[in-house]
Amino acid sequence: MIDxxxxxxxxxxxEYTTRVRTRTFAIVTxxxxxxxxxxxxxxxxxxxxxxxxQTRIGLDAADGTVQATTLGSILNAGDxxxxxxxxxxxxxxxxxxxxxxDGDLDGLLTVTRxxxxxxxxxxxxxxxxxxxxxxxxxxxxxxxxxxxxxxRAGVDPGRAAEIFAPTRFQTEAVDPNTTGFMxxxxxxxxxxxxxxxxxxxxTYGTWVANSVAEEKSSRVMELLxxxxxxxxxxxxxxxxxxxxxxxxxxxxxxxxVVGLALQATLAERLLGDSGGANAxxxxxxxxxxxxxxxxxxxxxxxxxxxxxxxxxxxxQEDVNQVTGPMLFVGMGGYFASFVAMATPAAAWVKILxxxxxxSPYLLTARTVLAHNVQPWEWAVAAALMxxxxxxxxxxxxxxxxxxxxxxxxxSNLRSIWRAVRVNR
Amino acid sequence: MAVSLVIEHLSKRFGPIVALDDVTFRxxxxxxxxxxxxxxxxxxxxxxxxxxxxRPDGGTVTWQGARNVDLPRDTWxxxxxxxxxxxxxxxxxxxxxxASLYGVRRADxxxxxxxxxxxxxxxxxRDRKVEELSKGNQQKIQFIAAILHDPDVLIMDEPFSxxxxxxxxxxxxxxxxMRDRGKTLIFSTHQxxxxxxxxxxxxxxxxxxxxxxxxxxDVRRAMGRxxxxxxxxxxxxxxxWLSTVDGVTVTAHRQDYVELxxxxxxxxxxxxxxxxxRGERVTRFEIGEPTLEEVFIEHxxxxxxxxxxxxxxxxxxxxxxx
Numbered sequence: 001m002i003d004x005x006x007x008x009x010x011x012x013x014x015e016y017t018t019r020v021r022t023r024t025f026a027i028v029t030x031x032x033x034x035x036x037x038x039x040x041x042x043x044x045x046x047x048x049x050x051x052x053x054q055t056r057i058g059l060d061a062a063d064g065t066v067q068a069t070t071l072g073s074i075l076n077a078g079d080x081x082x083x084x085x086x087x088x089x090x091x092x093x094x095x096x097x098x099x100x101x102d103g104d105l106d107g108l109l110t111v112t113r114x115x116x117x118x119x120x121x122x123x124x125x126x127x128x129x130x131x132x133x134x135x136x137x138x139x140x141x142x143x144x145x146x147x148x149x150x151x152r153a154g155v156d157p158g159r160a161a162e163i164f165a166p167t168r169f170q171t172e173a174v175d176p177n178t179t180g181f182m183x184x185x186x187x188x189x190x191x192x193x194x195x196x197x198x199x200x201x202x203t204y205g206t207w208v209a210n211s212v213a214e215e216k217s218s219r220v221m222e223l224l225x226x227x228x229x230x231x232x233x234x235x236x237x238x239x240x241x242x243x244x245x246x247x248x249x250x251x252x253x254x255x256x257v258v259g260l261a262l263q264a265t266l267a268e269r270l271l272g273d274s275g276g277a278n279a280x281x282x283x284x285x286x287x288x289x290x291x292x293x294x295x296x297x298x299x300x301x302x303x304x305x306x307x308x309x310x311x312x313x314x315x316q317e318d319v320n321q322v323t324g325p326m327l328f329v330g331m332g333g334y335f336a337s338f339v340a341m342a343t344p345a346a347a348w349v350k351i352l353x354x355x356x357x358x359s360p361y362l363l364t365a366r367t368v369l370a371h372n373v374q375p376w377e378w379a380v381a382a383a384l385m386x387x388x389x390x391x392x393x394x395x396x397x398x399x400x401x402x403x404x405x406x407x408x409x410x411s412n413l414r415s416i417w418r419a420v421r422v423n424r
Numbered sequence: 425m426a427v428s429l430v431i432e433h434l435s436k437r438f439g440p441i442v443a444l445d446d447v448t449f450r451x452x453x454x455x456x457x458x459x460x461x462x463x464x465x466x467x468x469x470x471x472x473x474x475x476x477x478x479r480p481d482g483g484t485v486t487w488q489g490a491r492n493v494d495l496p497r498d499t500w501x502x503x504x505x506x507x508x509x510x511x512x513x514x515x516x517x518x519x520x521x522x523a524s525l526y527g528v529r530r531a532d533x534x535x536x537x538x539x540x541x542x543x544x545x546x547x548x549x550r551d552r553k554v555e556e557l558s559k560g561n562q563q564k565i566q567f568i569a570a571i572l573h574d575p576d577v578l579i580m581d582e583p584f585s586x587x588x589x590x591x592x593x594x595x596x597x598x599x600x601x602m603r604d605r606g607k608t609l610i611f612s613t614h615q616x617x618x619x620x621x622x623x624x625x626x627x628x629x630x631x632x633x634x635x636x637x638x639x640x641x642d643v644r645r646a647m648g649r650x651x652x653x654x655x656x657x658x659x660x661x662x663x664x665w666l667s668t669v670d671g672v673t674v675t676a677h678r679q680d681y682v683e684l685x686x687x688x689x690x691x692x693x694x695x696x697x698x699x700x701x702r703g704e705r706v707t708r709f710e711i712g713e714p715t716l717e718e719v720f721i722e723h724x725x726x727x728x729x730x731x732x733x734x735x736x737x738x739x740x741x742x743x744x745x746x
Contacts, residue, residue, distance in 0.1 A: 006527075007525050010521065010524045010525055011525075014521050018510070018512070018513060022512075215508075218508050218509075218510070218511065219504065219506040219507065219508030220508035220509060220510060221508065222477070222502075222504040222506065222508055223502065223504060223508050223522065223569065224525070225477055226475050226477060226497065226500060226502045227497060227522060227525035227526055228497070228525045
């Protein structure tokens with residue numbers, strides 16, 4: 001491994017600079033950064049748009065039943081401090097109904113007092129009974145009815161507030177280590193990291209494979225292989241193209257983090273309140289250190305194998321075909337971590353999380369969701385990762401040196417195996 | 425003779441195809457050596473084995489007494505048949521990159537590149553992208569890429585293919601320059617005039633076998649015959665009598681002369697005497713050695729006949745099986 005440098009470094013530097021300098025790279029990175037920023041800000045923007053489109057309902061209430069302001073405050077209170085409801089008292093019922101039909105009003109609520117003294121509500125609207133807004137109106141009506149009954153029963157209005165105080169309701173998990181499937185901000189973080197890992201591995205792995213195949217189809221490889229060893233070329237290729245990929249990745253991720261950090265400020269500007277929108281609050285960022293420690297070598301492992309397989313392709317069009325197996329492995333880790341998130345303490349998850357192809361996904365998921373990774377497990381996973389990296393480099397270099405001069409031959413698992421077994 | 429490049433008993437199979445079969449020849453240092461052969465004869469495979477890109481099934485390659493597998497990579501300079509450069513990089517960057525892989529520092533590489541671009545009369549392309557260059561100019565860049573690290577042995581696969589006469593001339597000058605610097609040059613080609621012009625020694629490879637090798641003079645002599653070109657005042661088509669002269673065969677009727685093969689041991693002057701005896705007015709009488717073209721066609725052409733016969737037999741055998 002010592003003989004890797006400085007040639008691997010020369011290869012990596014050329015690969016990195018020529019790639020990063022292209023216009024395509026700049027444009028794609030910029031577009032992806034905007035997308036990342038947009039995704040991070042999406043919740044606030046959606047709320048901003050939703051917030052502006054208030055639900056307006058008309059209230060036709062008989063004297064001594066319900067005030068428009070009372071209904072409005074109950075509805076808005078149920079809207080998590082939002083301001084999404086506007087209740088207007090109407091005089092002309094026929095005109096109000098016409099307004100509902102035209103869409104000027106979202107609904108008309110008629111309140112009368114029935115013969116037995118209870119309040120009676122009639123909702124006139126085109127919303128289906130399962131509509132969330134409809135449900136909110138209904139629960140507000142229930143609250144009004146109960147308050148009205150209490151008042152008629154002679155209960156002190158002051159005590160009514162106590163009666164309507166929020167319920168004390170607490171949840172307790174059977175396994176205290178499990179915060180549960182997809183719970184809270186950390187669950188979202190675990191998801192995000194797994195998805196980002198998968199995307200990086202597949203996207204940039206394909207880059208590396210393409211870059212190798214390109215050198216082969218342009219026949220530069222024949223000259224390279226007389227100048228440097230396959231292992232040097234392979235390592236340099238992976239480091240260079242991988243670093244270019246990670247540069248793009250970091251820019252996009254950076255834009256996303258900036259977006260998350262700006263959420264609260266933006267929410268205040270647009271909505272007039274922060275609404276607890278700071279998405280970074282309550283996140284445990286200590287996970288990022290072990291995540292990075294396993295993401296980077298895991299990423300390199302995938303890239304090395306992508307490069308080896310890429311050298312089997314004679315033309316760019318064949319790259320997807322020959323790198324197919326890697327996509328399956330990558331997707332395997334991706335789906336396994338989704339299943340594993342539901343049961344992060346299961347034995348199979350623990351075993352699988354030590355295997356290099358899956359450890360970047362699963363160790364992250366386990367740490368975030370269950371905090372049950374033992375120090376020895378980190379050590380074993382790291383040792384296996386190192387072992388696999390060296391082995392993969394050896395294997396890929398062999399495929400590479402055999403694949404270099406194979407043109408136009410069919411690329412399948414059998415020919416790969418033959419390539420590895422040939423004497424050179 | 426330990427200083428020569430010695431290629432001994434190389435054999436290589438690709439599946440059912442025998443690419444090289446007991447290939448043996450020797451290249452003296454400081455010389456220009458031509459590797460001749462039809463397409464698919466095994467020249468490229470042979471070069472790749474010398475460069476240790478490919479491992480042979482059997483046989484060895486030694487240079488100055490050391491096995492090629494033990495030699496440092498910068499012993500060799502290689503110009504592959506299929507041109508390969510990074511099209512979107514600048515000429516100077518591509519060349520400096522290849523040189524860096526051999527441990528040549530950028531400043532040294534640039535100085536050498538400038539020198540060679542001047543020699544090849546394309547200094548203005550230094551900072552252009554490779555893709556902007558014509559094929560011939562790319563070929564010159566490819567040559568520079570092969571020599572920047574000052575290799576002892578230059579191995580070039582069809583270096584003259586696709587070059588116009590002017591560029592061919594420049595490249596030939598570069599070859600001679602490298603030889604004068606004490607380098608050993610090996611190249612493959614189909615152009616026999618180029619070989620006659622540059623090479624001191626050759627090997628002809630046919631279907632994986634060396635059919636003949638040695639200095640150009642020895643190879644010619646080994647043909648065992650001389651060539652006589654004869655022209656007379658009269659209609660040269662009426663020269664049938666020539667075949668009555670012992671051992672002489674007419675090999676070609678040209679526009680204004682006939683070419684005759686004369687076996688070793690026969691005095692060519694007998695032809696002249698016979699012509700004069702018949703009262704012909706001889707306007708041209710020339711004794712020469714066979715051209716390399718003739719040598720090549722004789723060695724490779726004959727074998728081609730054999731192959732056809734083998735193929736025909738193979739087909740018959742298969743036919744009876746069915």
